[in-house]
Amino acid sequence: xxxxxxxxxxxxxxxxxxxxxxxxxxxxxxxxxxxxxxxxxxxxxxxxxxxxxxxxxxxxxxxxxxxxxxxxxxxxxxxxxx
Numbered sequence: 001x002x003x004x005x006x007x008x009x010x011x012x013x014x015x016x017x018x019x020x021x022x023x024x025x026x027x028x029x030x031x032x033x034x035x036x037x038x039x040x041x042x043x044x045x046x047x048x049x050x051x052x053x054x055x056x057x058x059x060x061x062x063x064x065x066x067x068x069x070x071x072x073x074x075x076x077x078x079x080x081x082x
Contacts, residue, residue, distance in 0.1 A: 019048045020046060020047055020054070021047065024044040025042070027041060040058060042055050042057050043055070
């Protein structure tokens with residue numbers, strides 16, 4: 001899985017931002033009875049319209065680590081460590 005990074009500051013006035021109502025992180029299995037075990041991790045973002053859910057599907061440890069590293073990097077730029 002290839003993750004694309006777009007390191008930029010987004011100006012809220014010029015972007016369409018869709019508010020989410022919290023988030024969930026779940027394991028996903030390709031079979032209905034989960035016999036083969038989970039093969040992916042999904043980040044679920046239910047949208048406030050109540051009808052849609054944005055799903056970020058991660059299929060490897062590397063994909064999850066890249067997301068975590070990017071979040072930490074941006075966190076530290078927005079809120080520098082003491």
